[in-house]
Amino acid sequence: MSKFEYPQEIKRTIEALSKAESFKAVWHRQNPDQPMPSVAEMRALVDLMREILFPGYFGSSSTRPDSVKYYIGVNVERLYDKLRHQIYAGLCFGCGDPDSMDSDKAKARAAELSVKFIEQLPEIRQVLATDVEAAFLGDPAAQSREEVIFCYPAIRAITNYRIAHALYELKVPLLPRIITEMAHSETGIDIHPRARIGHSFTIDHGTGVVIGATSIIGNNVKIYQGVTLGAKSFPLDEQGNPIKGIERHPIVEDNVIIYAQATILGRITIGANSVIGGNVWITSDVAPNSKVVQERYRFGGFVWGDGI
Amino acid sequence: MSKFEYPQEIKRTIEALSKAESFKAVWHRQNPDQPMPSVAEMRALVDLMREILFPGYFGSSSTRPDSVKYYIGVNVERLYDKLRHQIYAGLCFGCGDPDSMDSDKAKARAAELSVKFIEQLPEIRQVLATDVEAAFLGDPAAQSREEVIFCYPAIRAITNYRIAHALYELKVPLLPRIITEMAHSETGIDIHPRARIGHSFTIDHGTGVVIGATSIIGNNVKIYQGVTLGAKSFPLDEQGNPIKGIERHPIVEDNVIIYAQATILGRITIGANSVIGGNVWITSDVAPNSKVVQERYRFGGFVWGDGI
Amino acid sequence: MSKFEYPQEIKRTIEALSKAESFKAVWHRQNPDQPMPSVAEMRALVDLMREILFPGYFGSSSTRPDSVKYYIGVNVERLYDKLRHQIYAGLCFGCGDPDSMDSDKAKARAAELSVKFIEQLPEIRQVLATDVEAAFLGDPAAQSREEVIFCYPAIRAITNYRIAHALYELKVPLLPRIITEMAHSETGIDIHPRARIGHSFTIDHGTGVVIGATSIIGNNVKIYQGVTLGAKSFPLDEQGNPIKGIERHPIVEDNVIIYAQATILGRITIGANSVIGGNVWITSDVAPNSKVVQERYRFGGFVWGDGI
Amino acid sequence: MSKFEYPQEIKRTIEALSKAESFKAVWHRQNPDQPMPSVAEMRALVDLMREILFPGYFGSSSTRPDSVKYYIGVNVERLYDKLRHQIYAGLCFGCGDPDSMDSDKAKARAAELSVKFIEQLPEIRQVLATDVEAAFLGDPAAQSREEVIFCYPAIRAITNYRIAHALYELKVPLLPRIITEMAHSETGIDIHPRARIGHSFTIDHGTGVVIGATSIIGNNVKIYQGVTLGAKSFPLDEQGNPIKGIERHPIVEDNVIIYAQATILGRITIGANSVIGGNVWITSDVAPNSKVVQERYRFGGFVWGDGI
């Protein structure tokens, strides 16, 4: 074999991988005249929103009072242009027949959705300010509100969630999920964009937190690492597919604290002002003002080869 | 002190850090004629494999039927060249005496292993298609199979695992671990490349999942965030080193569901069709068709200073 | 509307977001003559320290005995220049009145702190060597010490912690937190820089581990994924702010092992040589040499719609 | 002045620069729904064409006979997508009223022009092969044809010219000029895309060569550095604007050599097989088979202060 050839196995594998039947189940067909949604672009977009929402912390925003308005102006315009591009890119992702999309209508729709989203930014900033305050007051180790905004993964995750939720409510497809998964990857906090969460929400440490799609969380709620607000199993339709849209996750009322690793499943209600201890498994309602903890541990419960 | 000098303490520290006895326990000596394994390169390699396995989703692959074969051809050739380079780089990483390596033999071995791995790609794609299907059917919040492939961290982690496992079976050193740790960092899902996992495997949310080296998982298994398939303590040899290669992780049979935060330790078997509730600690066999849950929680179990 | 204009809603939103009352709670004002602390720079700095501490593994360090000293020399000098820049940048982050800072004094202070930190690098390397050894001996799946240093997330997280702790002890603001959050994001391991941890410390898998600010950990301790050393609730001062600096996290004595997902809260002591089983919730002292596990699970504890 | 404000002069200058009358003569208004032409993108596009035309030299093209077709396939598809994007971007650059453009028609036109251009690539490659051969035969210092293709600025400039000329002939606006200016900047060779040039064309060294818009060059012509084929002055229309499109540059017939720094101006003809010596100034026809040189220099023609 000359050095210039590669092995027959490689050639055969290329053939095998190029056959339509090999890739038909895992192939994405995007209309080539439409941009592909881009996780990298979405990351830049979310960074841009963070820069708009928290002036002076991220990106290269000015910290001079004289010029804040210039930065906001430039950044909001960029947001408008990039966001409608990405919304347009995602409009027919997974829609079955990309050939069918009317691209002019889709572009107009994307522009309209972008405007509606941008209008909500002042309100999103306002509720995030309550989350920052709650995180600062809730953590004796926090040095300043600035440190909370700049460093705390929970603020990062909640910001992504609040952005994603606003897009979700506008029925923008795909992007909300990309935005919350981005935070999930960076912080280990997985909040479904459909969940509804009140003001002054805090998550401490946060790794492993899961908040499912139909969860409803009141105001002043605090959640620790590893807490799950999840679903029990779910009914299937006649074709064996899960029935979409059923309310299947918990309702957590105002002023609840849930400690680390608690798993709370199903459409149950954790009553206001309750405290849920760590590592418990809860699948039925908890009355308001309750405190619940795990059954006490045992001693000597298992044996290792020859101990440690 | 002139502005051009730096403090004596810096000079002394450089001396201290440069002494062989200071770094001998934490120094890596790579043959300078051999490339260093590179996490950045491995990341690019795994991205390339993802692009090959799921055409049209990642990278810049075409989404036109006419040209898929060109992209597959280019990408597989690149994979062949980059992979054998990295395998060669890792062949004597940690082998004790890098001076001893015969570089021609090592290169030939790396090429041969690359070919053997590449030949498995069609099969890896096929089993990943079953994982995608399982994730889609198992999540009422999933909008489309496209969304699952594009966004779900579990698919990303399982893809890395299936690639790493194939390399592990070929006895490629180091790289399998790098590949699964990459997914671990991005998704919080830590699957050892040695583990054996059947088709139609799903992980939901996933952060905190640990699947140990000698675990065996059947078909149609579903695991939630925070689940551990781990080992109890392990025997040491006469030098006090752990004895390698003992089967010490669980066997999970077909159609099992394990809920969030369950910890399952040791070479035990979770029988087929069982459901394991969240937050339980299991160190002995569970019979097929079982449902097990945590002992019910108590109320009022602990007292805070002055409550919340 | 001409194509060149954007919608009135965008203009109005720019106005709304640019009003001082809209951003005053979430705005950062940095002295424009002082650099902004930079997470990207801090990442590069920590990479540089890793390169210094573990020669030959990271960056482009030589692996030739002849030239290690050149690389150490260049890298320590770079560290000195970059670190004092970042310390200076962070000195008045969140200090209330950036106008008040004397920049010459602040620069001198930053240089002095950098020197004091750099002097500790040889010692940090020494204790990290014990952590590497413990990780290697504690994991039967580890192939070599090289693999542990190169791949294990726990070593990455513990390295960041030991660097951050040294900076914390020097009272460097902000940066310690950035450094541990960096590891938190990459590995899911969240160790507060204030925590005190002995030698030969290991974390296995690690995702979800939380070690709170006032925790004290002895020597030869091993912790698995999902373990929390946390605080119970904490007293507030008269203004309703949490009282800072109270010792509120556990003490873990020498030779303790804590299994996955255990949650240990409050200023309690886990006595030496104890083994804590997974998924337990502990809020009071555990005597030395204890083994504790979760109460045994129940069968059939909850009902799904129609099973799985 | 607080540190947070900037000087009044800056504010005033921002006002001054933002007034419409200040920028109206130097402002570009692009339809915001249309991409901006991008020099960086055009650079990437020309690199892509070079990779297609000269397989194995540039980019990451394979050098294996088995896989050349995959690379050509991928690269031509990318070229098609990127080129029509840039043509579309340039279609109304400088057209006066960007609002007037029908974007669907413009996109279709851009696609059509891209196809017509791509069809010419095989022919462009063929004529470039004659240029490479001429450069190799014409330079005793050339080591191999490979070196000529890989290193010679003239081949780079002529490639850009031949690409730009094909686009110019298709009446693609703006891009041809960007492409030849790119070569001008890199090589100092300035060939107008409208010029017509035969096969086996060589330029030696090349810096300072200028070939004007209406020049016509035959086959087997060789030109040295600093040669100008330019225009004399040109007539103006009634508004004082230069009249466009007049043939005002030289015709150079087959087999002519023009030595360094010769300046040849106006619609004159340099007859076949002539040799033009360096540094001459020619503004009228030269008969075929002529050899012309500068009038002989004088001695002692000028005096420096006190000599050198």
Place this chain on the structure above:
Amino acid sequence: MSKFEYPQEIKRTIEALSKAESFKAVWHRQNPDQPMPSVAEMRALVDLMREILFPGYFGSSSTRPDSVKYYIGVNVERLYDKLRHQIYAGLCFGCGDPDSMDSDKAKARAAELSVKFIEQLPEIRQVLATDVEAAFLGDPAAQSREEVIFCYPAIRAITNYRIAHALYELKVPLLPRIITEMAHSETGIDIHPRARIGHSFTIDHGTGVVIGATSIIGNNVKIYQGVTLGAKSFPLDEQGNPIKGIERHPIVEDNVIIYAQATILGRITIGANSVIGGNVWITSDVAPNSKVVQERYRFGGFVWGDGI
């Protein structure tokens, strides 16, 4: 020799190159507390100025009338911060004793110079508009003013010159030269920042143009490629160093055209409305309204081996 060592010659060369006497003539000592001037930063700075001067062409400036002011605001503030940083970096470059610099005074000086420069931007824009107009009117091949601004190397070079000249007049060291050399490298046009040039100045093609430090050019002057406005030899002082600051380059009065490759040396005057033909060598005054051309060429002036 072990694979881990490198040859003795390398070690010896490192020693040789590290000896102070080896590098003392070619070493730069910068105060380590002061930034190093950066060509890359200067490139970014000039790009930023181009974006400010020509809105909508370069960078990512808006092309919407509504938002131009935001972009100008952001860009001018960035310019202010970056420019004073670079001016400060260059203030003691080559000043002999970097230790001697008072850094607070130097910073204040840099800020003051930046403000003075920025104030001139509106005027610079105005005169550049006349240059653009002249280039457009002077080139029958120009399609539009937009094309001239976007593509013409002369506009790029003249912009750099006008910026550099303003900085030169403010006595900013080093940076003016960096800025004109940047244009020199990109366009082959070398204009000394000290030269004085009137409005409506054009250079056609431009490669090889040299305009020396003490040149004075009137209004409406046009220069072709390869034209030199240079100095004859210059007097030396008693130490043999050239005497600085003598007026030694030509004066070119209004409405002059100079054709390609003309070389004009010494403090002579080319009178108004003159036309200088290409390739001439002029070292004495030319009266107004003159037309001068090279002596006519000869035929058959030299002999090649056997012709061409």
Place this chain on the structure above:
Amino acid sequence: MSKFEYPQEIKRTIEALSKAESFKAVWHRQNPDQPMPSVAEMRALVDLMREILFPGYFGSSSTRPDSVKYYIGVNVERLYDKLRHQIYAGLCFGCGDPDSMDSDKAKARAAELSVKFIEQLPEIRQVLATDVEAAFLGDPAAQSREEVIFCYPAIRAITNYRIAHALYELKVPLLPRIITEMAHSETGIDIHPRARIGHSFTIDHGTGVVIGATSIIGNNVKIYQGVTLGAKSFPLDEQGNPIKGIERHPIVEDNVIIYAQATILGRITIGANSVIGGNVWITSDVAPNSKVVQERYRFGGFVWGDGI
């Protein structure tokens, strides 16, 4: 046509371009086990050499006397590793049969050549110091030697030449040409690596300078922009190929000055201490101590349409 297909013309063009007969004249076949020479890598390499030769100016070299040796050590080691890699890559570029190369021998040869080159760096630095001095003394506009090293294109071009010449003398193929072409592109100065040039060499401005392969230049020579030291036509061998290696370029003796745009062709000698005026064309010997200038220009030599 579905949106997912591209036009038939594209498909046909891919076929046409992929046929071996289409690309055989312009195809490069590199041994796939050997790296491709890389212009980007060579650029980095030359930057590295510049950093070594002129400490403190380029790259991130220290400017502290204490640490210069560390930077030299690191940079020389990097140079050794990168240079032998590139030499190896170029060894069989254009050698006809890449299959024939013995890669172990080629690698050893590349290492040996790298060592021999590196040994010459101290001497190269020494002669470059004379060039810097000559440029500084020869230009009244030069502010300092630092400015000359940092900004002057001639120093950049001469540095590249002196590096390339040393490699050329060691018979390293391809790379010398790449290195001088790099300078050619950046500065417009084209010096063939084979030319021999004495110490204290200066080029002023430089654009358009050409120094041919067999030129010999003495000490203290100064050359202005646009000067050519070229060849007349050259004899062909029996196959019509140019005969390689004939001495065909000028000899320029010590202390000569050549003014702008002079063209000097053939194996002639410009005697010591001569001054050559600009724009002359010289094809025969000039005696030592001569001053030669162009024949005086004429007035009114040509007529434009209606003047200017």
